[in-house]
């Protein structure tokens with residue numbers, strides 16, 4: 533394919549080239565053209581070389597009561613069972629529901645100085661007030677939202693490429709995720725820092741390990757709701773995650789199933805969330821992001837992780853469904869959004885542990901997945917998909933071959 537100047541082409545022209553290259557038929561090109569709520573014009577201004585948009589199902593998690601408030605939670609995800617699991621685990625926490633709290637939205641921006649002059653660290657410490665004053669100029673816009681620069685700290689790093697200084701600004705980014713806000717500050721302040729330290733500035737960017745922006749949530753699942761023996765079984769399962777990194781990875785993946793689904797629905801930078809969550813889990817050795825303990829009445833689950841999320845900025849303002857998802861969710865601030873996401877993560881984790889430690893997840897999962905297999909086997913109308921899935925569930929045969937044979941039978 534001739535890719536020269538691909539980015540300069542109109543969308544029609546890009547599609548024409550892709551069609552020729554991949555030998556797409558007209559129906560396939562029409563599918564690419566159907567960008568849904570995200571018009572081609574918006575998509576084309578969001579990223580480069582756009583030829584379509586990807587669609588995911590948007591589901592609603594019900595039964596969530598957090599700090600006494602009821603929520604309807606949009607989740608965008610392709611994996612069956614995640615939404616159902618969140619609803620089920622949340623229902624089991626009622627009438628109390630979840631309790632959550634979040635730190636202020638403090639993000640950390642990092643500035644790297646290489647080859648600093650002798651005494652640079654001392655001079656930085658002396659000039660701390662001046663540095664903070666200078667930084668304020670670039671974050672004044674945040675003050676009306678309750679944000680702004682909070683602190684600056686310095687440390688020396690000895691590396692195989694010599695001594696480096698790392699200057700870190702703490703900034704309260706209020707209701708934004710904050711990456712652009714932080715990066716702008718760090719790039720602008722860098723020359724002034726070099727005036728103080730000598731040497732040269734190199735990397736200027738936030739860290740996605742947002743340890744000053746953590747969220748915590750907890751809930752209790754009572755014996756009479758989940759069954760007396762479930763508690764011990766769940767604790768056995770949890771203990772495996774706490775002691776085995778292979779299990780722990782999947783344990784944390786189950787948490788992120790819920791968190792990512794809300795993140796995608798509400799237009800968050802889910803890569804930032806993922807990076808931060810796993811890095812946080814690995815401080816001091818990779819560990820579960822949740823903890824479970826036996827209580828008088830049942831079992832209590834707790835979650836803690838950093839969540840850099842926003843109700844303004846980033847894709848939140850450009851993706852129409854993200855705006856609607858936030859409206860459905862009804863959160864008033866980034867902190868409230870983070871609390872909701874942490875509760876969903878905890879709910880999904882509990883649901884997975886409960887199912888894994890008792891009945892196993894395949895029964896429920898495959899029931900939902902049967903519809904995907906029916907589609908894979910060629911079922912196209914909703915009636916066909918449901919009929920094939922029903923028979924697969926009855927016979928407990930989830931192979932594509934079986935689905936094909938059922939489909940043939942129906943069509944005959």
Ligand code: NAD
Nearest residue numbers: 677705706707708709710711712713801804844845846847
């Ligand atoms: P943004 O650049 O859209 O900035 C947020 C803007 O919203 C600010 O200009 C602020 O003045 C305004 N605002 C209005 N009301 C506000 C309120 N109540 N609280 C705070 N600000 C308010 O968004 P951002 O959050 O700075 O940056 C997020 C984007 O940066 C995401 O798209 C992300 O993907 C991207 N990004 C991420 C990384 C990373 O994670 N490593 C790096 C670069 C860029």
